[in-house]
Each structure stands twice: as C-alpha cells, then as structure tokens.
Amino acid sequence: MTYQTIKATPIAGALGAEISGVSLSDELSDSVIAKIRNALLDHLVIFFRDQKLTPEQQIAFARRFGPLEEHDFVKGLPDHPEIIRVVREADETSLNFGGAWHSDVTHQECPALGSVLYALDVPPYGGDTLFSNQYLAYETLSPGMQQMLAGLTAIHTARGPFGPEGRSKTNWQSMQVEPSAKALEEMEHPVVRTHPETGRKGLFVNKTFTVRFKDMTEQESSPLLEYLFKHASHEGFTCRFRWTPGAVAFWDNRAVLHYALNDYSGHRREMHRVAISGDRPV
Numbered sequence: 001m002t003y004q005t006i007k008a009t010p011i012a013g014a015l016g017a018e019i020s021g022v023s024l025s026d027e028l029s030d031s032v033i034a035k036i037r038n039a040l041l042d043h044l045v046i047f048f049r050d051q052k053l054t055p056e057q058q059i060a061f062a063r064r065f066g067p068l069e070e071h072d073f074v075k076g077l078p079d080h081p082e083i084i085r086v087v088r089e090a091d092e093t094s095l096n097f098g099g100a101w102h103s104d105v106t107h108q109e110c111p112a113l114g115s116v117l118y119a120l121d122v123p124p125y126g127g128d129t130l131f132s133n134q135y136l137a138y139e140t141l142s143p144g145m146q147q148m149l150a151g152l153t154a155i156h157t158a159r160g161p162f163g164p165e166g167r168s169k170t171n172w173q174s175m176q177v178e179p180s181a182k183a184l185e186e187m188e189h190p191v192v193r194t195h196p197e198t199g200r201k202g203l204f205v206n207k208t209f210t211v212r213f214k215d216m217t218e219q220e221s222s223p224l225l226e227y228l229f230k231h232a233s234h235e236g237f238t239c240r241f242r243w244t245p246g247a248v249a250f251w252d253n254r255a256v257l258h259y260a261l262n263d264y265s266g267h268r269r270e271m272h273r274v275a276i277s278g279d280r281p282v
C-alpha cells in the first residue's frame with residue numbers, strides 16, 4: 001500500500017509493515033504524519049530502517065502523535081526523562097526487559113497509545129521483537145467466548161515486574177529500574193477493548209500485568225486467563241522484526257502485544273524507548 005510519498009511493505013500476514021521514503025529526523029509535514037498514523041492504524045506496528053535520531057529528534061517525532069509520558073518505574077535519561085534505555089550488557093544472563101508477551105504499562109489508568117523504540121546497538125544475531133495482533137486474537141474466539149468476555153473486567157497491576165518483591169530485583173541490572181509500592185496498586189480494564197480510532201474490538205489482557213478478573217480470585221481466574229494469554233500469542237497472529245542499527249519500531253499499544261526475545265547471550269543490545277500517552281480503555 002502506498003501513502004503517496006511513503007510506502008508500507010507488509011512483513012507478515014497478520015500485522016507489521018516496513019515504511020520507506022521517510023527520514024524521521026526531518027521536520028515532517030502534517031500530511032506525512034497523517035500518513036504514518038494511517039499506516040500505524042492499518043498495520044498495527046510499523047518499522048523504519050536506517051534512521052539517525054538524536055534523543056531530541058526521537059522525542060520530536062513521537063510527540064507528533066501525542067504527549068509523551070515518563071515511565072513509572074524506569075528512570076529516563078538525565079536530560080530526557082521521557083526516554084528510557086532498554087539495555088542488556090553482554091555479560092548479563094538474567095531475563096531481558098520486555099521478555100514476556102505484554103502491552104506497555106497496562107497497570108495505568110490510561111495505558112500508552114503506542115511506543116517508539118529506536119535501536120542503538122543490536123546483537124549480531126537474536127534479540128528480535130515479536131508482535132501479536134489482538135484484533136485477530138479477539139475475532140478468532142467463538143461467539144460464545146466473545147459474549148462471555150464482553151461482560152468481564154480484568155485487574156492489572158505492575159507488582160510482578162516492578163513491585164518491591166518483583167522481577168526487577170533480580171533482572172535488568174543495567175537498567176535504571178526503581179521498584180516501588182506504587183506497583184502494588186490495581187487498575188480495572190475491560191477484557192475486550194474497543195479501539196478509540198478504528199472502532200475495532202481487541203483482546204486486552206497480558207501476562208505481565210493482568211492478574212485476575214474483577215470479583216474473582218486469582219485461582220479462579222487463572223484457567224481462563226492462561227487460555228487467553230496463550231491464544232493471544234498464537235503464531236498466526238504474529239510478526240517478527242529483525243533489528244538492524246538505526247531501525248525504529250512504532251507499535252499501537254492499544255491493539256498489539258509484544259515480546260523481546262532473549263536469545264543473544266554474550267552480546268550487547270541497547271534501545272531508546274518513548275511512550276505516547278493513551279486514553280482510558282473502553
């Protein structure tokens with residue numbers, strides 16, 4: 001599909017397209033930004049190769065899609081608190097950041113609209129990121145299951161990754177993570193979310209932040225949640241992005257799960273991530 005000056009080339013049947021014909025460090029016109037936004041809505045995650053972005057330029061590009069937010073638990077760059085460094089050094093052996101299927105910051109009342117991830121240092125092999133289309137995850141459920149899920153609310157919390165006893169205590173040694181009691185707070189979101197721009201319904205639960213259904217125990221919720229987590233990342237709903245230095249991924253966090261593969265032991269990987277503010281899921 002072409003959007004006049006820019007071109008989107010799908011990388012998989014389910015979602016994902018590489019965009020060519022645009023340099024993100026330029027001051028882009030409103031019309032180019034609108035085309036990029038359309039490409040994002042159509043393909044759910046879009047990729048740009050061979051970009052050269054200073055922190056200011058990455059921030060300026062992402063800001064064209066909405067205000068940026070600072071991460072609740074990961075300290076940003078000293079001069080650019082909106083940017084977090086997603087980094088794993090060559091000698092680290094623990095779980096990597098983002099190494100489970102998730103959408104970003106769903107512990108928040110208004111989880112991010114999307115994230116823009118820029119590759120600074122990539123391993124010679126491995127370290128790919130997988131993405132999964134949650135419209136397809138919802139649409140392929142049976143009408144009976146869809147109807148049942150429509151009445152359910154899920155509880156999300158950041159206590160697993162970022163609570164005082166959470167995974168950040170043992171993982172992500174090179175990142176500036178600040179676990180806190182704030183991670184114990186709980187947030188309600190609908191299990192099926194209607195996308196605010198496309199009007200399409202998608203599944204909206206993820207293994208990192210969703211802990212149970214409202215008014216049910218974790219034990220009661222677990223069988224159905226586990227089923228949904230597995231279904232949500234079925235191979236047929238996914239695409240896989242091979243990073244190269246200077247590549248950028250921009251995903252629609254409202255309709256996509258992602259997963260950073262941890263298969264590059266002995267090599268360094270460093271990305272800069274910014275998150276664009278989103279709205280309250282309905």
Ligand code: SIN
Nearest residue numbers: 086097098129260271
């Ligand atoms: C993340 O979950 O935001 C990190 C993704 C990645 O490093 O590929």
